[in-house]
Amino acid sequence: MALINQTPEEYYLGPDGVWDSGDESYGNYQFVSIADIINNFMISHVGQDKLITKVRRTDVAYWAQRAIQEFSFDVLPQDKSIEIEVPPGLYMVLPQDYVNYTKLSWVDNGGIERIIYRTNLTSNPEAPTQNAAGEYTFNNTELITNAQSETLTRWNARSAFPLGGPGGGNFDLTNNPDLLSLYAYGGRYGIDPENAQSNGTFYIDNVNGMIRFSSDIRGRIVTLKYISDGLGSLEDMTVHKFAMDAIVKHIAYSILSTRSNVQEYIVARFKKMASAARRNAKIRLSELKADLMSQVFRNQSKWIKH
Amino acid sequence: MAVSVDTVYQRVLAILNKEQRGYVTPQEFNLFANQAQLDIFEQYFYDINQFGRIPGNDTEFSDMLNILNEKINIFETNAAMTYGGTYWSTPANLYRLGTIVYDNVTTSKSLYPAPNTVVTTTTQVEVERINYNEFLYINQSPIAKPTNSRPVFVASTAGYQVYGDTALTTGVRCNYIKKPSQVEWAYQMVFGEALYNANDSNNFELHSSEETELVIKILEFAGLVVKDLSIYGIATQINAQTNQQEKA
Numbered sequence: 425m426a427l428i429n430q431t432p433e434e435y436y437l438g439p440d441g442v443w444d445s446g447d448e449s450y451g452n453y454q455f456v457s458i459a460d461i462i463n464n465f466m467i468s469h470v471g472q473d474k475l476i477t478k479v480r481r482t483d484v485a486y487w488a489q490r491a492i493q494e495f496s497f498d499v500l501p502q503d504k505s506i507e508i509e510v511p512p513g514l515y516m517v518l519p520q521d522y523v524n525y526t527k528l529s530w531v532d533n534g535g536i537e538r539i540i541y542r543t544n545l546t547s548n549p550e551a552p553t554q555n556a557a558g559e560y561t562f563n564n565t566e567l568i569t570n571a572q573s574e575t576l577t578r579w580n581a582r583s584a585f586p587l588g589g590p591g592g593g594n595f596d597l598t599n600n601p602d603l604l605s606l607y608a609y610g611g612r613y614g615i616d617p618e619n620a621q622s623n624g625t626f627y628i629d630n631v632n633g634m635i636r637f638s639s640d641i642r643g644r645i646v647t648l649k650y651i652s653d654g655l656g657s658l659e660d661m662t663v664h665k666f667a668m669d670a671i672v673k674h675i676a677y678s679i680l681s682t683r684s685n686v687q688e689y690i691v692a693r694f695k696k697m698a699s700a701a702r703r704n705a706k707i708r709l710s711e712l713k714a715d716l717m718s719q720v721f722r723n724q725s726k727w728i729k730h
Numbered sequence: 731m732a733v734s735v736d737t738v739y740q741r742v743l744a745i746l747n748k749e750q751r752g753y754v755t756p757q758e759f760n761l762f763a764n765q766a767q768l769d770i771f772e773q774y775f776y777d778i779n780q781f782g783r784i785p786g787n788d789t790e791f792s793d794m795l796n797i798l799n800e801k802i803n804i805f806e807t808n809a810a811m812t813y814g815g816t817y818w819s820t821p822a823n824l825y826r827l828g829t830i831v832y833d834n835v836t837t838s839k840s841l842y843p844a845p846n847t848v849v850t851t852t853t854q855v856e857v858e859r860i861n862y863n864e865f866l867y868i869n870q871s872p873i874a875k876p877t878n879s880r881p882v883f884v885a886s887t888a889g890y891q892v893y894g895d896t897a898l899t900t901g902v903r904c905n906y907i908k909k910p911s912q913v914e915w916a917y918q919m920v921f922g923e924a925l926y927n928a929n930d931s932n933n934f935e936l937h938s939s940e941e942t943e944l945v946i947k948i949l950e951f952a953g954l955v956v957k958d959l960s961i962y963g964i965a966t967q968i969n970a971q972t973n974q975q976e977k978a
Contacts, residue, residue, distance in 0.1 A: 431841075439839035440846050447839070459879055472782055481858050482868060485880055489873040655873065 428453065455662035461671055462488050469676055475690065479679055487678040489655055491671045492663060496654035499706045500667060502526050505649045510642055514580055516635040518628075519648070521656030528626055528635070530644040537647055540637070543625040548576040548632065576629075579636065666708040670701035733934035733941045735763065735915045736926050741945045746952055746961065754952045756915050756924050763913040766947035767934055771910055774802050775826070780977070794976075801937040808905040817889025818902055826907040830857035832881045832892065833901035857881045857892055857902070865893070910935045943972065 438448035462484050470476045470484075496502075506519050529537035551573040552560045561568045619625075625638045635648070654660050663671055677694040680686050739759050746752055754762070781794040791797075805825070811818040820827060833852050840849045860868060860882045868874045868882065876882045878894035892898040916930035934944060946965050953962030 434841045437841060439841050441841050442845075462880075473785070480860070481856065481880060482860065482874055482876075482882065486871070486874045 452662075454664055456665055456668050458485075458488055458492060458661040458663070461663065461668065461675075465672055465675055469672070476676070476679060483679060484675060487675045488671065489661075490678070491674040492654040492661065494674070495663070495667055495671065495702075495705075497523070497651060499670070499702060499709060500654065500664060501709055501711075502649060502651045504652050505647055507531070507645060507647045510637055510644055510646050512642060514637045514639065514642055515629075516637070516646060516648065518633045518635065519650060519652075521652040521660070523651050523653050525628070525635075525648060525650045527649040528646065529649075530624065530641060530646050538623045540624045540626050540641065540646070541621055543619075543627055543638075546575060546579050546627060548573050548629045548636065550631065576636070579638075664709060667705040670698070670705035673698040673701040733936055733938055733944060735913055735931050735933045736928070738763065738934065738941065738944050738948065739915045739926075742948050742952060745945070745949060752952070752955075752961075754948075754955065756917050758952070758955060759948070760914055762948045762951040763915070763934070763944070765951060766944050767910050767913055767936060769947060770936060770940055770943055771805075774798055777977070778802070801940070802907065804935060804937060805907045805910065806905070807908050808903055811890070811902045811904050813899050813902070814889065816891065817886075818883075818892055819889045820904055820906065821908075823908045824904075824906045825909040828905040828907065830859075830883055830890065830892065831855070831903045831905065832857050832878070832894065832898060833903070834878050834881075834894075835901065853879070855879055855881065857883045859883055859885065862886070869893070943969075946972070 435450075436448070437443055438445060440447055462481065465484055465488070466479075466481065470479050492500075504519070504521070508516055510516065527537075528540045528542075530540055531537055551570040553568045553570055555561055624641045624644075626635050626641070628634075629636050637646070652660065654663075673694065677691070677698040680694050681691045739756075742754060742759065746754060778795065778798050781798065786793045786795050806828070808831070809821045811820055811830070831854050834855050835850060835852050837848055837850050840847045855878075858881070862884050865882065865884050868876065876893045876895075878898075881892055881894040881898060883890050883892045892902050911932055913934050914930070914932045916927040916932075917924040918927050919925070934940070936944065946968050950962055950965040950969065953959065953965055
């Protein structure tokens with residue numbers, strides 16, 4: 425039986441019969457659902473005369489989901505992104521299914537993404553309130569803390585400076601005091617190259633679940649590209665077909681390695697198979713196309729003049 | 731497929747009466763017949779387990795697992811389970827529970843026959859057996875938690891509790907092995923003799939290949955009743971030889 429179960433008309437028009445109205449599943453043929461992976465695993469790897477004679481479907485489902493989580497972090501292509509305009513408070517709330525970020529950038533007037541770099545020179549620590557003697561204060565038994573740390577207050581205070589406009593504006597050190605501070609960092613010995621950029625900075629305030637920006641980002645359109653664990657919603661629980669074999673082998677290895685009375689050589693064999701399949705999936709999913717590579721290699725012909 | 735109860739009774743009588751060893755009354759025969767049928771039936775499950783551990787063969791009619799499955803399939807059936815408020819109960823004629831199946835109903839939209847037609851799809855999914863203590867952990871694990879597409883059940887003396895996204899109260903069926911029906915050699919007395927009454931009799935439900943086995947089993951029991959140990963000995967010996975040959 426062929427795998428495509430939609431007519432071309434249904435694929436292109438969707439259930440409402442209207443072209444590109446948002447209810448279509450364009451490009452979904454490249455993905456396999458987690459339910460299909462579990463069913464396929466039960467058929468192909470479990471049963472009489474097979475290495476895994478019996479296993480709970482719940483166990484398979486557990487390991488399949490763990491595999492998707494692990495693969496989401498470094499094998500499966502990250503395709504989650506969110507775009508917002510940075511408010512005067514200079515923060516961005518982390519998306520609901522956020523696990524980690526891959527790239528943060530602001531968008532210039534031409535739609536080009538300018539990378540914003542992470543800084544580790546500031547943070548938003550927990551700030552207990554202190555009395556005049558400097559002692560911590562308590563409400564019954566609980567420590568009282570300030571709503572906002574002084575570090576963040578001072579960092580945010582810089583945002584009072586106006587910018588050239590929401591579209592970007594001209595870079596101006598006077599209007600970008602955060603960057604000015606960074607340039608001054610270690611200034612006696614010359615600028616610290618790590619901070620020598622004009623796109624702005626951010627840090628992640630994990631305690632409050634926010635990304636905090638330097639003042640020059642205020643009012644800009646910011647795009648966050650991030651990684652989820654692939655299990656946030658039912659629609660997410662799909663895997664690219666390139667990674668299907670690796671997921672199946674990962675499940676088999678996980679089950680065998682946690683089971684008693686399985687000879688170690690079998691576990692080792694499956695570990696190798698899972699590892700090799702994962703490597704293959706990673707290579708396939710990294711989109712190494714010959715034409716793109718040759719295009720990049722053309723850069724070698726450029727002369728850099730001194 | 732069934733084995734005629736009259737054929738078996740006549741054969742038992744013929745062998746037993748040879749050299750005037752004794753006689754088995756219809757009442758005794760009915761008791762022995764049911765006991766023999768259950769003996770043979772119960773042994774299927776252990777034999778399947780035994781033959782499942784050795785490699786089978788690719789012959790069309792002589793693979794032991796195929797033979798045994800063919801014998802058991804006569805009793806395999808499925809039926810809807812009944813929900814009594816908290817627990818599901820199984821059909822009354824259940825002997826061994828096989829798979830509990832849940833009819834998972836989902837809806838989606840389709841272009842056909844008209845745009846945005848709501849289509850209901852029923853997918854049959856296996857409900858997995860877990861112990862109650864496991865359920866407590868599984869239900870608290872976000873990624874192992876049962877769902878309607880991956881339900882579980884917990885069994886107790888009160889019945890079965892089936893869980894999907896929540897406790898499931900509709901659409902649960904089970905595939906099971908039913909009990910073999912009671913065998914009876916019915917008769918009516920004609921001139922002081924018991925005459926076979928086919929209308930009121932119930933044949934053996936076992937596979938027709940079990941006819942010889944039934945005769946030997948019943949002879950074993952009959953040998954004990956008529957206190958003729960030679961009958962018992964011969965029947966036991968034949969039974970042992972058959973077993974040895976079948977399972978070698």
